[in-house]
Amino acid sequence: MDEERRTVLFSLATRRGIRSHQAFSDEYTRVAEQLRSEGYDVAPAPVARHYERFLKFGEVKTTPHAPTARVLERMFQMPARDLLRSASDVRELEPERSTRASSPPVLDESELLMTARDAASHAGEAASLHLDEMTLDQLHDELVQLTRRYGRTAPDEVYRDATSLLNRAQVLLERTRSPEQHTRLYYAAAQASAMLAAVSFDLGALEPAVTFARSSAQYGKTIGSGPVQAYAYGMMAFMAFWDGRPSEAVRLAKNAQHFGDLGDTARRRLYSIEARAHGHLGNADQAERAIREALDQSSGRRDELHDDIGGEFGFDAARTAMSNATTCLLLRNAEGAEEFAARALTLLRARPADDQPIVVSGPAAVDLARARLLRNQVEGAQEALTPVFQVPPSWRGSGMMERLTAARMELTRPEFRNAPAALELAEQIEEFSALSPIRRLGAVNPLAIEA
Incomplete structure (x- = not known):
């Protein structure tokens, strides 16, 4: 590193033989303890990255x-702001340095040895700041497992596990x-x-759901991942029309389609979300066009x-059909x-019982019931809702x-209004809804489907 890129602190620490993080930390801690004994408030030694x-x-x-x-100034007898100036300023900042010295210093073997030891120490620190690959593999495996069992795991449990995994990644x-x-x-x-x-959306908490989606998009931007950004933008589009902003949802869904490296599944999901947004706008032509794009x-x-990871990030034929059913309902079709x-x-029932995600089967069954109600078929709607009414409270998400x-x-x-079967079904829906997580959390949300 040339002198102009070094700070005064770099030069002074090197001359005192405490350039390595370990040596610096030891001296910093010693001075900090001295200041603390004098009644001053001091901070711990900076970690390697900050140093x-x-x-x-x-x-x-x-x-x-x-x-x-306070500690830095006691260590080097110089204002902290000056310690962070360019090392090229060190001559004017060191009062004890002789102004008569005009010739460059002569190197001796002890200084060369000190620099060599400093380089070795720094290299050792850099090598130590490298995680065991098995640690990353374990984190990846746990994320994949959680993603794939998302639709079969209660939202509150998913929230706890996902929070733990996010915190671990950040640490x-x-x-x-x-860099890798x-x-x-x-x-x-x-x-x-x-x-x-x-899961925040499933629990009826729209504001944190949007914040988490934006965070995901930002992480994706940091590493240049098109699929990650597309997924996050799709979520934000979904939340926008759910929050009563369908035009914004269309814009977000279309923007998401322009990210690179997207597979068919990603595009199918984005077109399905776009179709829903057009449905909320009552634009039948554009909604039907987006449905065709999704299926193509x-x-x-x-x-x-x-x-490859799939799970909650996937969007298979069953989920596509469920989303398209909702779009048709918005259009009163x-x-x-x-x-x-x-x-x-039908697609879900062809799977093993433990591989039928409630987050898809539940909404699909409700959509089937509502389609039948549009045809005045109360008994048919009751039949469609029978399995829904058996869903435990903790699984009753916003969708x-x-x-x-x-x-x-x-x-x-x-x-x-005067049909006994309709009145009975209405009471069942009210009783079922009263125990949902979003009601327990006190959330008041706009409709995901307009009446």
Whole structure:
């Protein structure tokens, strides 16, 4: 590193033989203890990463906080702001340096040995700030497992596990200097944030859901991952129309389609979300066009997030059909809604019982019921909702509950007001909804489906 890029602190620490982080920390701690015994408030020694920033001119934009600056100033008998200036200023800042010295200093063997030892110490520290690959593999495996069991795990449990994984990724980022490991950890943080966005929405908490989605998008941008950013933008689009901003949802969904390296699954999901947004706008032509685009994604392209990891990041034929059913309901297309909802349920029932995610099967069943209500078929709606009413309270997420609210509103139509079967079904929906997590949390949300 040339002198202009070094700080005064770098030069002074080197001359005193405490350039390495360990030696500096030892001296800093000794001085800090002395100041503490005098009644001063002091901060712990800076970690290796922060210490390295102190040594590079321009890396630290503001003077360290007083508890840190106090120790540095006692150590070097110089204001902290001057310690962070360029090392080229060191001559004017060291009062004890003779102004008569005009010739360059003569190197001797002891100085060369000190510099060599300093380089070895720094290299050792850098090598130590590299995580065992098995640690990263374990984090990756746990994220994949959580993602794949998302639809079969209660939201509150997902929230706890995803929070733990996000915190672990953030801590590990501070313990490595490897660019490759940083990429893996930011990728992990993006996945955990995306799951926290999804589960926050399921719990009826829109504001944190949006914040988590934006965090996921930012992590994806940091590592240049198109699929991560596309997934996060899709979530933000979904939340926008759910929050009553369908035009914004269309914009976000279209922007997401332009990210690079997207596979068919990612595009199918984004077109399905776009279709829903157009449905909220009542734009039948654009909604039907987006549905066709979603169904036409068959190029064979794949990406790691949506296809290889899959799970909550996936968007298979059953989920596509479920989403299309909801779009048809927004357009009051009972026939199309019933066809898509029935297709989703048929595809799900072909799987083993423990591989039928409630986050898909529940909403699909409610959509089927509402399609039948549009045709005044109360008994058919009751039949469709029978498995839904068996869902435990902790699994009753926002997507399912807001669909049920829309079904309940259908039952207020004049033709149902005096029908005993309709009144009974309405009471069942109300009793079922009262125990949902979003009601327990006190959330008041707009409808996911307009009545």
